[in-house]
Amino acid sequence: MSVSTRLGGLAATAALVAGGAMFVPTANADEAPAPVPCADQQAKVDKAEAALERVTAVFARQQTRVVKAKKVVAQAEAGRAKAAARKALADAKQDRDETKVTKRAQQQRLAKAQERLATCEAAVPTETPTETPTETPTETPTTAPA
Numbered sequence: 001m002s003v004s005t006r007l008g009g010l011a012a013t014a015a016l017v018a019g020g021a022m023f024v025p026t027a028n029a030d031e032a033p034a035p036v037p038c039a040d041q042q043a044k045v046d047k048a049e050a051a052l053e054r055v056t057a058v059f060a061r062q063q064t065r066v067v068k069a070k071k072v073v074a075q076a077e078a079g080r081a082k083a084a085a086r087k088a089l090a091d092a093k094q095d096r097d098e099t100k101v102t103k104r105a106q107q108q109r110l111a112k113a114q115e116r117l118a119t120c121e122a123a124v125p126t127e128t129p130t131e132t133p134t135e136t137p138t139e140t141p142t143t144a145p146a
Contacts, residue, residue, distance in 0.1 A: 038120035048110040062096040
């Protein structure tokens with residue numbers, strides 16, 4: 001690369017950085033959004049619920065696979081075909097049982113996440129207006145001497 005190409009790239013980068021700094025919005029303390037209480041716990045509950053839905057769908061597929069394998073075993077001829085069908089049934093049952101354990105664990109994770117959310121929500125005070133507006137001003141207006 002030539003020196004002029006490098007200098008041109010450097011100048012373009014500097015212009016972008018300087019121009020980008022001009023348009024960065026400044027955040028005032030008054031404009032900053034208030035953090036939502038218990039947002040992390042709610043996100044974890046939502047994530048646990050989504051995971052439980054996925055595991056439940058997998059469990060349903062595994063259960064269907066076991067039912068189909070049982071039908072294949074019942075219809076299989078004696079010999080190698082029957083042995084292969086029994087092996088497939090055993091594999092399907094094992095997969096189903098593993099998924100069942102995973103589902104139970106996910107249900108426990110969801111229960112714990114919901115418990116943490118409930119504890120957090122109980123700890124956060126409710127925002128109710130406790131002050132009643134008064135008609136009398138609390139500050140006295142100052143008048144400039146004439």
